[in-house]
Amino acid sequence: MDGFFSKVLDFMRNAESGIKIVEQVVKILDLMLTKISDKKLLLETNCLSTILLILQRGNSDSQIEAVRLLESIAVDGESKLKIGQKEGLVAELVKSLRKENPRLIEASLSFFIAITTPKRIKTVVIQYRIIPELKYLLSQPNTTTSITEKALELLEELSTCKEGRVEIWHDSVLLGRIAETVLKVSSNATEHAVAILWSGCYLFRDRKAQEAVASSNGMTKLLLLMQSNCSPAVRQMSGDLVKVLGVNYKLCLSNYDTKTTHIMPC
Structure with a gap:
């Protein structure tokens, strides 16, 4: 297997092989992922350049395979930094979030979730305007449950750095989109959405975030949510949010007809 991998790697190092050949090479590597013992060889500059070429000019299937390949080699801080610092790579992956292929979008989101653990990578990704793309995904009526979950998970991760917090919490439209997912999507989406709101409104007491959440009902x-079958952690965060928003329960409920007066905190 190692000898065969070396031969395949030679093609990856030579982007001049032609896009069709490189697409086939990436397909083979995608199938071999679990059997490759030293994936760090794929972090060589020439290999990353070939992956970038696939993202720019390859067909949809080969682009998905290239993204999966990138995620598989992002195994530690060093490899994540090397991928994140490859010129043009992050920018191209951010662009993929606008393509009309849910499988490619989902693969790209999984990649970003895997790679954004280091703060330096979070900063790079934010600089390439990924947060507006996540906002766009959350605003589309046909966005799948899985994409919504991953978009929220990535936003939660990005909100752990200062640059991400400022951009997310000061965008009232984005916060409104996040608040809308609290009840509508899935338990996983709810958990990520509430965690983002809790971080901004309760943990850091950001005034603009509080106002945006309050104004979005x-x-x-x-x-x-607190009355639903949510997890104890989500119920606790929701209770914290209700308290910090500073709205009296009875005053809040008085704006609604008697059919909704059963809504009370647990």
Whole structure:
């Protein structure tokens, strides 16, 4: 297997082989992922350049395979930094979030979730305007549950650095989109959405974030969530949010007809 891998790697090192040949090479590597013992060889500059070429000019299937390949070699801080610092690579992956292929979007989101653990990579990704792309995905009516979950998970990860916090919490439209997912998508989406809101409104007490959540009918959504079969952690964060938003329960509920007066905090 090592000898065969070496032969395949030679093609990856030579982007002049032609796009069709390189697409086939990436397909083979994608199938071999679990059997490759030293994936760090794929971090060589020439190999990353070939992957970038696939993302720019390859067909949809080969682009998905290239993204999966990148995720598989992002195994530690060093490899993540090397991938993140490859000129043009992050920019091209951010662009892929606008393509009309849910499988490619989902693969790219999984890659970004895997790679953005180091703060330096978070900063790079944010500089390439990934947060507006995540906002766009959350605003589309046909976005799949899996893509929504991954978009929220990535936003939660990006909110752990200063640059991400500022951009997310000061975008009232984005916060409104996040608040809308609290009840509508899935338990995983709910957990990520509530964690983002909790971080901004409760942990860091960001005033603009609090105002945005309150103006998006966030209080009612949180009260409904607390009555649902949510996890203890989500219920606790929701309770914290209700308290910090500073709205009296009875005052909040008085704006609704008697059919909704059963909504009370647990």
